[in-house]
Amino acid sequence: MNRAAALGLTATLGLTLLHGTHASAQPADEVDVPVVLDEEPPAASPPVTPAPAGASRPVSTRALGAPAKVTDLGRRTPAVPSHHAEEPYPRSRFSFGSYGRVVVASDGRGGEGRSADVVAFGSRMDEGTYAELELRRDDEWTREIESRVVTTLALGGPVFHYDGRFDARVAIRNLYVEERGIGDKGLSVWAGSRMYRGDDIYLLDFWPLDNLNTIGGGARFDLPETKTFVAFHVGLNRAADPFQYQRVERVPPQNQPGVTGVDLLNRPRVVSSLKLQHIQPLGEAGGIKGVLYGEVHRLPSGEREQAPGQIEDVPGDSGALFGAQMGLFTGKRDTFVNLFFRHARGLAAYGELATPEGTSPERTVEGATETRIGLSANFEQEWFAVVAGGYFRSFREPTPEPFRFGNLDEGIFVLRPQLFLGEHAGLAVEGSYQAQQRKILDVATNEPLHAKLWRFGVMPYLSPAGRGVFRRPQLRLIWAVTQRNDHARSLYPLDDPFARRKTEQFFGIGAEWWFNSTSYGG
């Protein structure tokens, strides 16, 4: 959960269904966050821009505009390595992959370092600990037919060595099987539970166009001899919140003693997506990448118990979004730029696991909107690189009352130049500006709430894998200073140090890695 979302939750905790239980305006990316206010959640998700592990020259498949490896089954990277090429079919292997980051930080005043972001997707610089462990089984059954079983375990901080609690927050993020080659060599099909997403803005840990978490299935068809594919997916999720689920107690049937539970409201959301992507080669190694993307969300009607004995109808809901991405890449040293646009209405304006808070008078979310515009870019030379990321996001609740805390416009722009100091070290500096305007009046000044903050950070690092913005692992020292205006501070409750201090610092040490992960390139 991001900090801003946490603030939203603070303001809305306890709302009842359709009159809400918790915040709603969270983007789809926030699905890995349990709605627990006083816990530091894991970061939304890791980047997708890494280079293949062990590559002599780091090339980000995403940066190059190439398909994600997870949908690249048996194509760019054979499921079974080439040194097995002489082996008879079926050929099999197990793989382990991971993405992760571990960070510990101080605020320079003796307290814990904390993210000071107010926007939903702030700079990665002060992100917390999060890791994914992936176990994968690849099989080539025949020359044409392959399959893959993927299991990804996600771990959220804090870890035992920090808080002394011998437990962990664990979630299963991937649990699916994908096959390719049945029927047509360009056709792949998958089913299961899956993180299903496209390109990110690395600096913000944000997937601005497509990022779905469902249980379902999908298919992709790659046109022969072209860098074009079309992918369709349909999945379900039923968040454990009163917008979709209510379990009530009832007397058991047949006059049996005791009590039994009845799922009075149990309505999964059906999410379907369609993606069309084409890469047009440009020059020696570069290209232009174009993506068209759409989603349709549908939530059936149902009924729930408003009070004992009072059953009320819960109307159905629906929504849709469309988006596009345009990217250019040089093919040299991960240099690329991606522009994103996405507009969602109704149910699709909310993350697939989010709970709407405000509703229309008809108790639907018809009329909710979310618009995103995003930018991700990297320019990299032999000794120097500049990474940029930013987005603008506008969210409106469907309620006829326009003055709502959940109605917001927000944006951030981050620029991270870095110097490569030899082959295995570097120095990154980062400057960012973020702002968020909520459609309420500040309770102290009665002026529009317009939170703003500036951040400057320095991050020297070691990179055993060599030079490059997206080479991992990295071992880092982090210092960031954030200057926040009055309204940014006003987003925190009384007695929170962030409600009082104008300047925040973050002195951290950490590491980030990724390798051999189906979800994150390499």
Place this chain on the structure above:
Amino acid sequence: MISSYPVRFRRALALGVTTLTLLASTACMDFEGLEGERPMRTHVQDWRDEVIYQLMVDRFANGDLANDYRIQRDGPARYHGGDWRGVESKLDYLSNLGVTALWISPIVKNVETDAGVDGYHGYWTQDFTQLNPHFGDMASLRRMIDKAHDRGIKVILDIVVNHVGQLFYYDINLNGQPDERVEGAGPLIAPKQPDGSPTSPVSHINEYDPDYDPRGVQAWTSLGEAGPAPIVFVFDPASNHMPPEPAIFQEPRAYNRKGRIWSYDDALQVEEGDFPGGLKDLNTRDPEVRQALIDIFVRWVELTDLDGFRIDTLKHVEREFWEEFAPAVRQRLAAKGKTNFFMFGEAFDGRDDLIGSYTFNQGVDSVFYFSQYFTVYRDVFQYGQDTKRIETLFSQRQGAGGNYGTVAHPGGIGVAPNKALVNFVDNHDVARFLYGRPDPAALDNALLFLFTEDGIPCVYYGTEQGFSGGNDPANREDLWQSGYDQGSRHYQWIRRLTRIRRAYPALTRGDLRVVWSSDRTGDEPDVGIIAFERTGGDAGDAYALAVINTHALRPSSPEFGGVPMATSLPPGTRLVDVLAPGAPPLTVEAGGGLRVTVPATSGKLLVREGDLISGL
């Protein structure tokens, strides 16, 4: 080198960065001019022209489902979801009814819930400086008030200065925790005293709501009394039992700390005791507390351009407070451009002299006419008692020796208190009229009296829909249950009466003279009749005569022994009934005598034939 990359790439990169920077730094929300400091204006000419509609925000209209936090509609004492957005959405409903002023329930942040009852009503202040988020925020409040003003509707805020919510307990046994316990063995077990009383009487001690003690609530242990009991503020964010704001109210000296009122005959106890329910009585004699309260409520007017205060629990605060508060408010607001600010207080009491006593010495502009409620609307219109008591009551507010101020306060509303009393058939603190007398015709008759007497009529929400709830909270029904039916009997009747009142200046600004009342309750011809003229005063020659029969069963006439009532009109004047304009005119006899028969539970509103306005 960057120049070695395609030109298109560099252009795209530059475009993207520029676009994002611009978008991220641009605020594009429209606050409709509701932000920041705002000017105040005077929206009222003469408060007697107004028709007040009292509404409980939580029960009036739910305009924003998204702020329905912790609602429980099957609990009459719980939050139900109404909000300021809802009020705004129903302004047409109110305009069509003829309402020109809204009295809205308190807006400040309250104790959320206490002993199974919510602070939906607004009388349990926790923070004087913040709005109750159940009802909306500053923008929605301002917008509602602005929209009301756009329609010529003024907004009166209900305020409470007597007490706050149950925010602290008295640590009587000094153990640092709130206790409620029973002590003593009682008469069945304990040995008897010589007089027969038990040596160990049973006593119930509730540290949140102990009985009034003129010395202040005393601490005591097994060894005896231990001095004033310390007060301990509760800290429970979930129920919003939090130390009050602003900070002055976190100081013990801001409270009288004498415990709950148990005798309403003891004036000091009424003023300094806690209000039942553990509502802690503010020490309004403390100069800093007084100043804080003035500052707090002036600020709300400055922030929202309110037009008046309805002041809760008037009699529970010493008169000297009101004689300082009211002038200070007038002065502060006038300095910022708002005059004619109306302050009327509520003293839930049938003693006319007590109620009126707050209207002298530059105190409140008016009071909620509770003595009339008991004497007229309850005793006469509901219970059918004689109408002489109406005349008697009205006589007590006339002249220099009357119970009410007869001179307008300097800087006030320009109308003397005795001519600007706020009249009501029922309200949120008493059972609805139809609960006590479930007869729609009787309610219509009472409403006729309300809209034809002098003063300012105030209609309690739901009256127009025939609501019939009993005492609090049963009388605080959800108005949306009615479907806001503008065709309902009482809606149409009130709509007609408001139009008539507006059309005839005699009904708003004329003096009132009772021309017939009766102390008879038998078979006499005038039983149940109350008749009064409205003329003169600020209405000049305008004239209206209301003749109302409160008897439930029989027609009556304002005459006795063959002598009709004597009007002030010259003989030969022809009068017509505004309520039945097609009926034959009545002619004034010699000596101003007028003979008219009024059917049971109904009335006539007579005006000169030439003054009749058709279409009402």
